[in-house]
Amino acid sequence: QQPVQSPQAVILREGEDAVINCSSSKALYSVHWYRQKHGEAPVFLMILLKGGEQKGHEKISASFNEKKQQSSLYLTASQLSYSGTYFCGTEVMYGGATNKLIFGTGTLLAVQP
Amino acid sequence: KAGVTQTPRYLIKTRGQQVTLSCSPISGHRSVSWYQQTPGQGLQFLFEYFSETQRNKGNFPGRFSGRQFSNSRSEMNVSTLELGDSALYLCASSTGQGGNQPQHFGDGTRLSIL
Numbered sequence: 001q002q003p004v005q006s007p008q009a010v011i012l013r014e015g016e017d018a019v020i021n022c023s024s025s026k027a028l029y030s031v032h033w034y035r036q037k038h039g040e041a042p043v044f045l046m047i048l049l050k051g052g053e054q055k056g057h058e059k060i061s062a063s064f065n066e067k068k069q070q071s072s073l074y075l076t077a078s079q080l081s082y083s084g085t086y087f088c089g090t091e092v093m094y095g096g097a098t099n100k101l102i103f104g105t106g107t108l109l110a111v112q113p
Numbered sequence: 114k115a116g117v118t119q120t121p122r123y124l125i126k127t128r129g130q131q132v133t134l135s136c137s138p139i140s141g142h143r144s145v146s147w148y149q150q151t152p153g154q155g156l157q158f159l160f161e162y163f164s165e166t167q168r169n170k171g172n173f174p175g176r177f178s179g180r181q182f183s184n185s186r187s188e189m190n191v192s193t194l195e196l197g198d199s200a201l202y203l204c205a206s207s208t209g210q211g212g213n214q215p216q217h218f219g220d221g222t223r224l225s226i227l
Binding site: 002029030032034040041042043044047049087089091100101102103104105106 | 154213
């Protein structure tokens with residue numbers, strides 16, 4: 001039931017782009033994205049609802065393909081501050097919306113000068 | 114607005130003991146969720162409380178329990194501690210109006226079992 005994230009890790013130079021994918025075997029109600037820096041709490045980035053919605057946050061955007069049960073996080077023109085571990089959290093569709101988030105194992109992103 | 118507050122920040126216990134962790138949510142948030150974070154397993158959902166009722170539960174043994182008080186503060190209890198319980202325990206609060214709500218995380222309690 002745990003969503004699969006890919007890649008597990010990625011190293012970028014400042015200004016480069018990256019894509020992080022999140023796939024689930026279950027029908028999803030929504031997908032959440034969080035970033036966690038070392039030694040800190042995860043920080044909410046955005047929520048995407050079923051319907052193929054695309055959202056943006058600064059230079060970070062995401063899409064949600066309901067049919068494929070996949071979400072992708074796009075980081076453009078990366079900055080040093082983007083470094084951290086990115087988690088997708090999925091709400092499985094059963095009995096209506098819930099607050100039960102199942103997280104992927106995370107993608108470690110390192111941005112170098 | 115104050116964020117989610119977890120106490121204590123660090124805890125060292127021995128096998129067989131029990132422990133209680135505390136979480137104060139953001140003012141006005143009625144839902145509190147608990148997660149266990151370990152290097153190998155990532156963020157694992159423990160349970161969620163809303164208006165003093167457990168609304169969702171993860172796949173953890175009965176040694177893990179929780180409760181929520183009328184002021185939305187929540188406690189998590191782990192009995193008969195095992196070495197494998199060493200982890201960072203995070204709580205997160207949200208408004209709780211159904212799903213699709215951002216989770217606001219506290220800094221966590223790091224539990225070490227000797």
